[in-house]
Amino acid sequence: MVRHLAKKHQAIEACGLHYAPLQSLSSDPKSQTLIPNFANIDRTLLLSDELLLDILSRLPLSQRNPNSLVCKRWLNLQGRLVRSLKILDWDFLESGRLFTRFPNLTHLDLLNGCLFSPRDSGILLTHKLIWMQMSSGFCSNCKFLQENLLPAEAVDKGMQALANGYPNLRRLVVINASEFGLLTVAEECLTLQELELHKCKDNVLRGIAACENLQILKLVANVEGLYTSLVTDIGLTILAQGCKRLVKLELNGCEGSFDGIKAIGQCCLMLEELTICDHKMDDGWLAGLSYCENLKTLKLLSCKRIDPSPGQDEYLGFCPALERLHLQECQFRSKKSVRALFRVCESVREIVIQDCWGLDDDMFRFASLCRRVKLLSLEGCSLLRTEGLEAVSLSFKDLESLIVVSCKNIKESGISPALATLFSTLKELRWRPDAKSLLVSSLVRAGMGKRGGRFFKRT
Incomplete structure (x- = not known):
């Protein structure tokens, strides 16, 4: 107590x-309060x-x-x-305690709650998308997550309860839901603006298409080693025709082709950010990006290939409003596909390349097609050399910021006077190609960042 x-x-x-609890004015029992424990009243x-x-x-x-x-x-x-909550126990939702305990939720994450997970296991499976406890009989070749999911009927029942209990729901993360469950949420939760859907199929996207006010959507169709599902051009077209107010879209492990990307560009006129992760797209899909006329940010993440057969330049087109191109953990296997990518993105002002395999000087020179770049960031590009960096950097007449981190083949000994002159005119320079780099301190003494000032000179 x-x-x-x-x-x-x-x-x-x-x-x-x-x-300030009241205390007795005197030790005399007659002067003490007649109310028991009055000093402890709340x-x-x-x-x-x-x-x-x-x-x-x-x-x-x-x-x-x-x-x-x-x-x-x-x-x-x-x-x-409380407005945001991550459900770890599905019984908490089914019993109705969720709605009594947290009546005003607007952001709900049901991902881990939809998994059968042994409570007494000391083994924890972590992934960039999920984490869960698992038994010792795990096999890397099995679709482990797929075998431990709640059935779609149970997920739909929970979705129906959510739709009735939280009509003001704004963000939802769910896995293995069917068209019926999503349609219920779409009809009841008119303010739903953000949806993250895992293990989705083409027919499930009919339910998403009913979310007319949806602005942010993440589709995770296939995750290697965990589960498989299929999203093709059919699903992308259904999605495009229903969710016309999308601002951000992420396609993770989705299939499709030129037709699906074209449909998104033609119907989702407000789309500003498109993220494509580990795609299974057919050849020629890059040309569909030119129909995204208001797209400002394009991100390619963990893509094992870009587009092996992008087609002729006259059919590629380009994204006129594109400002940012982010490439992370992608594999550059074809010069033709890399050239097509930079051709489509020729209007960008920021290029960020991080931990991409196969990016050498020859491939990186295609970045010179982007003439308006103001920020260039390179991290973990181990095949790129100083000569390739110089050739591209000098072609960017408006370059203001340069970031080079962990690019071991870029050597300070190979910096030419022309590249040193460029460094001295930059507004921002982060130069750490390796742990022994001393260039930054030298450039500070040389007046780096002051246009018209003293240039850095090699010694």
Whole structure:
């Protein structure tokens, strides 16, 4: 009891209130209060729920969890302040306790809650998309996650409960839902703006197409070693015709071709950011990007190939509004595909390349097709040499920022006077091709970043 009261006193003081329990005025039993334990009465009972809720909402997030331990009333009030939650136990949703405990949720992540996971296992499976406990009989060749998913009927039942309990839902993450479950959410949760769907198929996307106000969408169709599903041009076309207000779209492990990307570009006129991860696209899909007239950011992540047969330049086109091109952990296997990619992205102002396999001087020279680049960032490009960096950097007449990190074949000894002159005119330079680099300190003494100032000279 003493510890409980001390914690309550600390929480009350954190809210800006003063706790001053009444004490007896005298040791005389006649002068003591007739109310038992009057000194221990909770003074916050004098405050209405609305007033106390307003006070608790003004506290830092770091204090909210400790405050919920004060008493049942504070626990319930604290639950009304929670807006985002990740469900780890599906029973918590099915029993209805979720809606009683957290009545005002707007962001829900059901991914881990849809998995059968042994509680007593000491083995933890982690992936960039999920994490879960697993048994010792795991086989790397099996679709482990696929075998431990809740059936679609159970997921749909939970989705229906969510739609009824949270009509103001704005963000949802779910796996193995069917068209029916998604359609229920789309009809009841009209404010839904962000959806992350794992293990989806073409027919499931009919439910997504009913989300007319959806702005951010992530589709994860196939994850090697975990589960498989199929999204093709049919699903992408259904998606494009239904979700016309999309601003950000991520396609992870999806199939498709020129027709699917073209449909997205023609229908989703507000699309500004497109992320394609580990794609299974057919040859020629790059040409479909030219139909995304308002696209500003293109990201390719973990793609084992770009487009082996992109076609002729006159059919490629380009994205007129594109400003940023991000390539991360991609494999550059074909000069033709790399050239086509930079041709489509010739209007970009930022190029970021990180840990991409196969990027050598010959392939990197195609980046010179992008004449308006202001920021160039290279990280983990081990095959790139100083000569290739110089050839491309000098072709960027508007270059203002250059970042070179962990590119071991870029040597300071190979820096020419022309490249040194470029360095001195940059507004930003992060130069760490290896741990022994001393160029940055030398450039600071030379006046780097001051246009018209002294240039760095080789010694």
